[in-house]
Amino acid sequence: MNNILLLEDLPEIRTWLKVLVKQVFPNAVITEAARVHDALEMVTAVKFDLALIDLGLPDGSGVDVVAALRDSQPEAQSVVVTIHDDDDHLFPALQAGAFGYVLKEQARDLIAEQLRRMSAGEPPLSPSIARKVISYFAAQARPQKDNIPHVQLTDRENEVLLRVAKGFTLPEIGVQLNLSRHTIADYVKQIYRKLNVSSRAEAALEAQRLGLFGRGHNRY
Amino acid sequence: MRLSVRGLTGRPMRLVDALADWRAETVSRLGQANIEIDWRSPAEETEQVLAARTYVQTTRILREAVSNIIKHSGASHCKVRCAIDESQFGMNIQDNGKGIPMELDGKLDRGHGMSSMKHRAKQMQGQCLVESGPGYGTVIRLTLPLGADPHAAPAR
Numbered sequence: 001m002n003n004i005l006l007l008e009d010l011p012e013i014r015t016w017l018k019v020l021v022k023q024v025f026p027n028a029v030i031t032e033a034a035r036v037h038d039a040l041e042m043v044t045a046v047k048f049d050l051a052l053i054d055l056g057l058p059d060g061s062g063v064d065v066v067a068a069l070r071d072s073q074p075e076a077q078s079v080v081v082t083i084h085d086d087d088d089h090l091f092p093a094l095q096a097g098a099f100g101y102v103l104k105e106q107a108r109d110l111i112a113e114q115l116r117r118m119s120a121g122e123p124p125l126s127p128s129i130a131r132k133v134i135s136y137f138a139a140q141a142r143p144q145k146d147n148i149p150h151v152q153l154t155d156r157e158n159e160v161l162l163r164v165a166k167g168f169t170l171p172e173i174g175v176q177l178n179l180s181r182h183t184i185a186d187y188v189k190q191i192y193r194k195l196n197v198s199s200r201a202e203a204a205l206e207a208q209r210l211g212l213f214g215r216g217h218n219r220y
Numbered sequence: 221m222r223l224s225v226r227g228l229t230g231r232p233m234r235l236v237d238a239l240a241d242w243r244a245e246t247v248s249r250l251g252q253a254n255i256e257i258d259w260r261s262p263a264e265e266t267e268q269v270l271a272a273r274t275y276v277q278t279t280r281i282l283r284e285a286v287s288n289i290i291k292h293s294g295a296s297h298c299k300v301r302c303a304i305d306e307s308q309f310g311m312n313i314q315d316n317g318k319g320i321p322m323e324l325d326g327k328l329d330r331g332h333g334m335s336s337m338k339h340r341a342k343q344m345q346g347q348c349l350v351e352s353g354p355g356y357g358t359v360i361r362l363t364l365p366l367g368a369d370p371h372a373a374p375a376r
Contacts (some may be wrong), residue, residue, distance in 0.1 A: 021225030032260065106245075107245075107283060107286075107287065108251060109252065109253075110245065110248065110249055110252075113248070113252050126241065127237065127240035127244050128237065128240050128241055131237065161344060165240060166240050167239060167241065167242070167243030167244045167247075168243075168244070168247075169244055169248050169251070172247065172250070
């Protein structure tokens with residue numbers, strides 16, 4: 001991890017995160033931003049390896065920065081850092097292409113460990129997010145009026161999700177399914193990728209629908 | 221590090237989902253600290269729910285207990301047992317560490333440990349008992365009433 005973007009508006013939390021990041025990645029160059037606008041500018045100028053992104057910012061949502069990074073620097077890892085353990089805030093960021101998330105509420109040792117894992121290519125997946133992903137893909141699988149091909153999870157990806165939802169950790173699932181750490185991490189990456197792809201297709205379709213029918217049909 | 225949003229505005233949580241969250245966090249923290257963990261909770265599905273506040277408070281109690289085990293106990297093993305019946309939820313957290321010297325009970329936690337765990341349990345009309353002694357580790361017995369919260373409605 002060489003270049004790290006840190007987007008957080010509250011100075012004391014930004015400092016707290018910076019200390020934590022320095023501890024996990026002692027050699028990293030940390031670029032700080034407090035606003036969406038500044039972060040978007042930095043994304044066009046600097047190549048990042050990792051971005052820690054707060055969601056609720058004074059001039060908008062960090063989700064926009066996640067999406068911008070996903071488009072312009074797909075190899076950069078976006079990690080959402082949020083107080084919102086309520087998944088309604090987190091899920092859209094994952095749909096926009098975030099590779100992982102950290103809850104500020106979590107114990108410090110756990111956050112440090114998660115950052116370490118993510119940098120090693122092992123994205124986190126909590127039981128509550130797994131449950132959300134399961135119901136998202138279940139809804140996608142239902143017959144719909146439009147005929148666009150839907151992204152589907154493989155049986156193995158589903159299996160991993162179900163076990164995470166029950167509270168098993170990724171290393172434990174690796175043992176249960178006799179799969180290596182890397183293979184399990186690859187499944188999780190695939191799941192996030194498919195979530196992003198599917199959400200984009202859905203968003204494009206929704207935009208089209210709004211174009212065709214005008215206002216008043218927006219149910220979301 | 222800040223007050224969780226779920227506790228203020230959140231929906232009730234299915235007990236099975238809460239148990240899954242607690243298990244995942246506890247197993248991964250203890251695993252990382254090289255402390256062996258044996259977690260057992262009822263296998264059968266239950267439709268019972270926890271009020272959002274109860275979920276958050278219980279999360280904090282468990283988290284604190286795990287922090288104490290990691291930081292202070294010197295334990296190599298931890299056992300968690302959960303039990304559910306129609307009216308109660310119980311969780312026992314036991315370690316094989318050196319125990320908490322009673323005279324340190326106050327000093328050790330600096331307002332974040334045992335006394336706040338007990339206080340949180342009391343706020344939920346529950347109970348948090350701590351048994352500890354040199355040589356036999358620490359057992360934390362948490363008992364909470366289920367369905368006591370008048371605002372608790374079934375999820376979804």
